Amino acid sequence: GAVVSQHPSRVICKSGTSVKIECRSLDFQATTMFWYRQFPKQSLMLMATSNEGSKATYEQGVEKDKFLINHASLTLSTLTVTSAHPEDSSFYICSASGLADHTQYFGPGTRLTVL
Amino acid sequence: DQQVKQNSPSLSVQEGRISILNCDYTNSMFDYFLWYKKYPAEGPTFLISISSIKDKNEDGRFTVFLNKSAKHLSLHIVPSQPGDSAVYFCAARRGGADGLTFGKGTHLIIQP
Numbered sequence: 001g002a003v004v005s006q007h008p009s010r011v012i013c014k015s016g017t018s019v020k021i022e023c024r025s026l027d028f029q030a031t032t033m034f035w036y037r038q039f040p041k042q043s044l045m046l047m048a049t050s051n052e053g054s055k056a057t058y059e060q061g062v063e064k065d066k067f068l069i070n071h072a073s074l075t076l077s078t079l080t081v082t083s084a085h086p087e088d089s090s091f092y093i094c095s096a097s098g099l100a101d102h103t104q105y106f107g108p109g110t111r112l113t114v115l
Numbered sequence: 116d117q118q119v120k121q122n123s124p125s126l127s128v129q130e131g132r133i134s135i136l137n138c139d140y141t142n143s144m145f146d147y148f149l150w151y152k153k154y155p156a157e158g159p160t161f162l163i164s165i166s167s168i169k170d171k172n173e174d175g176r177f178t179v180f181l182n183k184s185a186k187h188l189s190l191h192i193v194p195s196q197p198g199d200s201a202v203y204f205c206a207a208r209r210g211g212a213d214g215l216t217f218g219k220g221t222h223l224i225i226q227p
Contacts, residue, residue, distance in 0.1 A: 034214045046214035093158050103149065104215060106158035
């Protein structure tokens with residue numbers, strides 16, 4: 001099956017620092033990658049959609065200058081949380097699609113804790 | 116505004132019986148629906164999907180039913196096994212390249 005990896009799986013940082021999360025499709029080329037966020041006991045919420053080589057499309061309410069997304073190749077997308085604050089602490093999950101039916105396959109997620 | 120609703124936060128089913136998880140949606144533009152299984156601190160695992168042009172899709176123990184007129188879909192798992200215990204998310208999308216809109220999930224507990 002389609003495999004998506006994320007790195008790191010867990011990160012703790014100080015308030016004001018920036019954190020980069022990588023998302024890779026390991027066995028297929030992902031034309032589109034998505035970034036989601038899940039707060040405790042809540043559902044996954046779509047943050048942004050990125051297509052290889054073009055600018056990401058952000059959902060309403062998501063600050064594009066705070067959550068920088070780069071999709072430089074068909075197997076790699078990165079999410080950088082800039083000047084992180086405690087309220088940014090969450091579970092960040094990426095997904096990738098590129099197969100014929102556009103099914104999204106999810107990475108294992110990254111737990112971000114901002115102190 | 117919750118466009119995808121899973122009204123049962125939890126469901127307990129005896130091992131070997133059928134588990135039925137329900138999902139309702141409000142956006143008539145959704146054309147593809149998916150079910151994911153998720154464990155804590157892990158990403159969702161794809162289970163099964165259905166296009167809006169169909170009313171049923173089956174894959175092994177999993178069957179998804181879609182009732183477009185009622186804007187309702189359900190996931191049937193039979194027979195239920197202990198390893199099925201997890202949170203199940205219903206998701207929908209409007210087009211092939213769109214992101215997914217998720218429900219809040221139903222925690223399925225399979226009792227021995």
